[in-house]
Amino acid sequence: MSNKHVNAVIVGAGAGGGVVAKELSEAGMSVVLFERGGWGNYDEHDSDELISQRTTSLGNAFGPDDERYRRVVVNDDGSTKIVVASESEYNNVAACVGSGTVSYGAMAWRFMREDFRMKTTYGHVDGSTLEDWPVCYEDIEHCYEKAEWEIGVSGDASLNPFAAPRKKPYPMPPFAYNKEAIMLESTMKRMGLHPFPIPMLRNSVARNGRAACVRRRSCCGFACPINAKCGTHNTVIPAALSTGNCELRTDCIVSELIIDERGRINGVKYFDKDNHLQEQAADIIVLSASATETPRLLLNSKSKIYPAGVGNRYGWVGRNLQGHAYTGAVGLFEEDIFDDVGPGASIAISDFSHHNRGIIGGGILANEFNRLPYLFTGIRPPGSPTWGRSHKEFQKKYFRRNILVEGPIQEMPFFDSRVDIDPAVKDYWGIPVVRLSGHRHPIDFEGCKFLSGKAELILKEAGASYTWQSVGGKGLSGGQHQAGTCRMGNDPQTSVTDRYGRVHDTSNVFVGDASLHVNNGGFNPALTIMALGYWVAEHIASEWQKGNRFV
Amino acid sequence: MDKGNKLSRRDFIKISALSAGALSFAAGSLSFIEGCSTVYQPGTRFFSENEFKLVESFAEQIIPSNDWPGGRDAGVANFIDIQLMNPYRRFQEVYRKGLAALENTCRNKFSQKFENLSWDSQTAVLKDMEAGRLEGNIWKDGFSKYFFELLRSHCLQGYYGSPRHGGNKNFVSYKMIGLDEPQIVGENRDGI
Numbered sequence: 086m087s088n089k090h091v092n093a094v095i096v097g098a099g100a101g102g103g104v105v106a107k108e109l110s111e112a113g114m115s116v117v118l119f120e121r122g123g124w125g126n127y128d129e130h131d132s133d134e135l136i137s138q139r140t141t142s143l144g145n146a147f148g149p150d151d152e153r154y155r156r157v158v159v160n161d162d163g164s165t166k167i168v169v170a171s172e173s174e175y176n177n178v179a180a181c182v183g184s185g186t187v188s189y190g191a192m193a194w195r196f197m198r199e200d201f202r203m204k205t206t207y208g209h210v211d212g213s214t215l216e217d218w219p220v221c222y223e224d225i226e227h228c229y230e231k232a233e234w235e236i237g238v239s240g241d242a243s244l245n246p247f248a249a250p251r252k253k254p255y256p257m258p259p260f261a262y263n264k265e266a267i268m269l270e271s272t273m274k275r276m277g278l279h280p281f282p283i284p285m286l287r288n289s290v291a292r293n294g295r296a297a298c299v300r301r302r303s304c305c306g307f308a309c310p311i312n313a314k315c316g317t318h319n320t321v322i323p324a325a326l327s328t329g330n331c332e333l334r335t336d337c338i339v340s341e342l343i344i345d346e347r348g349r350i351n352g353v354k355y356f357d358k359d360n361h362l363q364e365q366a367a368d369i370i371v372l373s374a375s376a377t378e379t380p381r382l383l384l385n386s387k388s389k390i391y392p393a394g395v396g397n398r399y400g401w402v403g404r405n406l407q408g409h410a411y412t413g414a415v416g417l418f419e420e421d422i423f424d425d426v427g428p429g430a431s432i433a434i435s436d437f438s439h440h441n442r443g444i445i446g447g448g449i450l451a452n453e454f455n456r457l458p459y460l461f462t463g464i465r466p467p468g469s470p471t472w473g474r475s476h477k478e479f480q481k482k483y484f485r486r487n488i489l490v491e492g493p494i495q496e497m498p499f500f501d502s503r504v505d506i507d508p509a510v511k512d513y514w515g516i517p518v519v520r521l522s523g524h525r526h527p528i529d530f531e532g533c534k535f536l537s538g539k540a541e542l543i544l545k546e547a548g549a550s551y552t553w554q555s556v557g558g559k560g561l562s563g564g565q566h567q568a569g570t571c572r573m574g575n576d577p578q579t580s581v582t583d584r585y586g587r588v589h590d591t592s593n594v595f596v597g598d599a600s601l602h603v604n605n606g607g608f609n610p611a612l613t614i615m616a617l618g619y620w621v622a623e624h625i626a627s628e629w630q631k632g633n634r635f636v
Numbered sequence: 637m638d639k640g641n642k643l644s645r646r647d648f649i650k651i652s653a654l655s656a657g658a659l660s661f662a663a664g665s666l667s668f669i670e671g672c673s674t675v676y677q678p679g680t681r682f683f684s685e686n687e688f689k690l691v692e693s694f695a696e697q698i699i700p701s702n703d704w705p706g707g708r709d710a711g712v713a714n715f716i717d718i719q720l721m722n723p724y725r726r727f728q729e730v731y732r733k734g735l736a737a738l739e740n741t742c743r744n745k746f747s748q749k750f751e752n753l754s755w756d757s758q759t760a761v762l763k764d765m766e767a768g769r770l771e772g773n774i775w776k777d778g779f780s781k782y783f784f785e786l787l788r789s790h791c792l793q794g795y796y797g798s799p800r801h802g803g804n805k806n807f808v809s810y811k812m813i814g815l816d817e818p819q820i821v822g823e824n825r826d827g828i
Contacts, residue, residue, distance in 0.1 A: 132819050135797040142793050143723045143801065151723065169726070301819055310821040425815070458796040458809055472698040472788050473759070480796075481704070484813040 087364070091115040091332075092629070094353055094367040096339045096382065099184030100611050101598035102373030103317025103325070104232070104618030105625075109371075110330035112626035117365055118325065119355060121374075122148040123335045125181035125188070125318070127310040132303035134457040138179060138188040138565070139306030141171040142459075146307070147187060148180030153513035156377075158561070159522035167510055176408075176521065176563040178375045182335060183318025185565060186611065190305035190428055190454050191286040191314055193238040194608035195229045195616075198222040198249045199439045199446075200495070203604050207445045213497040213526050214405055215445075218603045219575045219584035220620070222249050228619035232612055235324075237292055237315035240284030247279070247435040257289045260298070264424035265452050265488045266431035272547040273434055283433045283451055286315040286611065295319065304428030305454035317615070340516045341386045342370060342594065348390035349636075350594050356514045369625060369635050371586075373597040373618070376406065376567040380504045380600060381519050383571070383581075383588070396588035399578045402571060403504035407605040408564040410525060410557035412533035413450065413491020414541035415464060416549030423485035429455035437492075437539055438607050444535050445528060446495030448607030450543070453489035464489070466553050488547070490540040493566065494533050494558060495607035497526035502562050504570050525562050533558035566610050571600035586621035593635035597621045678713075682720040682728060686749075687735045688713050691787075693751035694738075697762050698791040704812045705805075707791055715794030715803030727786065734783040737774040738765070744772075 092114035095102045106118040125147040130136045135143040144151060151169040158174045159165050168174045179185050199206045201218040209215070230253050232238075239257035242248065259282035262270060266282075273280040287298045287309075298304075298313040312319055325331040339355040343364060352366035372379045380403035384394035396402050433451035441447050456464060461484055462476070470476050502523035510518045537554040544552045573596075574580025577589040586601055588594040599605070599614045601621075606613065628635070678688035695707030695716075707713075720728055742750045742761065750758060764770050765784045794803030798817075804810070810817045 132817075133798045133800065135793055135801060142789075142797075143719065151726075171723070299822060301823070302815070303819065458813060458815070459793055462792045462796055472762075472792075474700045474702065477699050477702065477704075477706075480809075481812050 088117075088366070090352075090366040091117050092367065093117075093369045093371060093625070094365055095119065095371045095373060095597070096353065097121075097184070097372070097374035097378070097598065098182045098317065098322060098333065099178070099373060099375065099598065100186050100317055100614040101618040101621075102371065103183065103186070103322045104615050105371050105373060105597045105622040106325040106331050107321035108619060108622030108626055109629075110325045110328040112630060114330060114626070114629060116325065116331040117367070118322070118331055118333045119337050119339050119353075120180075120182050120333065120335045121338050122180035123182065125179065125183060125308050127308040130307070131310065132301070132307060134303070134459050137303070137306035138185070139454075140457070140460055141173070141177070144171045145177055145179065149177055155510055155512055155518050157507040157510050157518060157520040159520060161524070165507075165520070174521070174561070176377060176565075176567060178377075178565055178567070181318075182322060182333065183316040184375075186286070186316025187308050187314075187318050188306055189286070189314075189316070189611055190430055190609070191611070192430065192451075192609040193233065193240065193284040193286045193612045194449070194606070194610075195249060195251070196222065196606040196608060196613050197247065197435075197438060200604065200606040200608075203446070206439070210445060210497055210526075210528065212499070213528070214500050214579075215498055216572075216574065216579070216603050219573050219580075225616050225620050226251065228616035228623070229612065231619050232615035236286060236317065236320045236615060237288060238284050238286055238612070239289035241282055242284075244281035245279065245435050247438055255284060257292060260285060260287070260289050260300075260431065263426035263429070263431045265422045268422060268547055269432050269452055269488070269490070269543065272543060273432075276543065276546055278434045278436045278543075280432050280434050283430055288313045288315065293320065300427040302425055302427045302455050303457065305430070338514055338516070339374070339382060340514060341382065342395055344386060344388040344391065344395070346389075348388065348590075350395065350591055360514065369593040369595065371595045371597045371621070371625075372600075375598060376570045376600040376602075377504050377519050377521070377563065379596055379598055380570040381506065384506045385517055391590070395594060396571070396581050396590055398590055401579065401581050404500050404502075405498040405569040405572055406502040406504050406521070406523065406563050406567065407496045407498055407569040407602070408562045409448075409493030409566040409605065409609075410496060410529050410533055410559075410562075411491055412448075412494055412537045412540075412555065412557040413453070413489055414537050414544055414552055414554045416488045416490075416541075416544030416547060417483055417551040418486045418488070418548065419550050421485045422488060427455060429453060437536060441535060444532055445497065446532060446607055448492040448494045448532070448536050450490050450492040450536065450540055453491050456487070456489070458484070466551065488544060488549070489555075490543055491555070492536055492540075493607055493609060494529055494536055496562060496605055497528045498569055498572075498604055499523065499526040499562070521561060521563060523562070524560055525558060530556070530558035566599075566605065568599035568602040568605040568610055571596045572603045573601045574603065585624040586617070595621055595625065676714060678717070681717045682731070683713070683717045686739070687731075688717065689751050690735055690739060690749070691716055693758065694762070694787055695791045695794065697758055698788055699795045705808050707795055709805065710795050710808050711803045711805040712791050712794035715797070715801050716790050718802040719790070724790070730783060730786065733774070734779070734787070737772065741770055741772055741775075
């Protein structure tokens, strides 16, 4: 049984792939959208903390599963270990339709102008591959706007003086602050900072046929039981399917690109629901499988013309793996501050995103998402017992009396922070698995210390009886904010794709996910991934409509 | 399923267990009392009865009883026993080896089982284990710290995680910190 040739194959139905599917199918192209998982749902794991995207102790709520998925992690001493998908070092992103957008905290940040001009803004950084993007903020501003309006963002754009200029406001009003945010707002203002409600990909009012958010405790890390969270699974993917041009194939594992003897990519090989190897031919291929799986697919696709993998002539595929080192501080209070109004994160400042003395980049600071009971067992002042009577007493006394202020530091791209292919280990389908190696650039730790210091000052000013810093920035990068492994650029020798996401050395293979990020900003990346989806798809669709068949 | 009923059943098991022959009778009667639910008998999943008792005592040290029930009464050993049959089966070997080593260490040092040691002696053993100070070849190369940390984290998961996994009996840890569970879908705290 052979599959009918289509115009476009998209690999991965997440933040990027979902957007690309809608845009291409609305432009009249026939599309097959592949997803390795199925439809995520709330009922299977509801508010079960131990099987969530935040705490994966007993498994990943939305896949990948421990039975079929493996990765290899290279330790500092060069030894390797195999990790299963629920272990934190696996660096999983959700394997379901919508991927992380089903269960994310849903912060909806636009990067700032400086984020696209890091080298111009800060100059060369020793040991880092820090570079400007081949696109600037103004190029993709309309894509951010489309993401905000089509997928849905709540917020008040007038309150953040550091945000890049925008043409339209957010489509929905901001969420009201929860109790800790109210406390932090007055504190931050007193300190001369500029707090504002976090823009969120959640319905603050009923919109697009879905209800308004009811602010449950378990939001970040969980699917929404009333569908108030806006992801690609309940917006652009249904829109793509409703065109009649897009077929969604769930539970399918794309294993490699099909390359002919002239080096043209004619489609993909994949394992279907029943683990049968199939082929799907297409005019173009868009890879949006995440910053670990997209490079894996390119590196696993070899031929005489692509001996090191497609797009890897200069060895840049899988390099510069970035994520976000989270850093901040904890404050304990002697009165209840927890009001059980989800998702917890409510207020932010962008005062320290850029132009900090002696620091390259920076990051937002926000009050943290709700700390559920098991996660909170790990939040203790340094040196405190991690078990026993006093550990339990702390849990009881401070569960409702703590605030975390933290943020994602802008990481410096580091060439040796890397997604590679393990030469020996294979997954359930016999596909060579990802091998992760390297560590963050040393500068990241400096940035983290800076940002944690600011967070602690805020908590002290807010009246915390005790504070401590939680400083990130060391070790292997990646995580759920993984990015950077197929960076876009103008020079094929130091990048993987052109400014429209087309993989160098190919005419018809595109990347449409966070792999494209030249750097990852000091912001949660979801909205930027969506915006890049619109950017890449806009180029493909307009060329297609002009008659370009990417041959 | 009120608390008083549970205690009396516990006592019933203890009394019945005095004679081995009475055990099956006890289990059968309890199933009848509870209707559709069955009473778990240690030794029928992963842990042996001995291992189960050891893990119960360990869990009680990690989360001791105070005004609120501790790890033993919250069903932490039950939680771990269940998980070792599924998501945690990759830890089966480590548990078997580690629990046997802990029992051996206690027998060599105190000529007693861990669960029969005084509270303070138990605490001291765990502190040594946590610090990697236990004597014996088996505890070398970081195994002591590794196994302690594994057990510690699993105990905390059993006590503070969702009761559906076999621990946190009667939502005890949620009640302790004032969380109502399960959450009601559609509840709008902010709208009132």
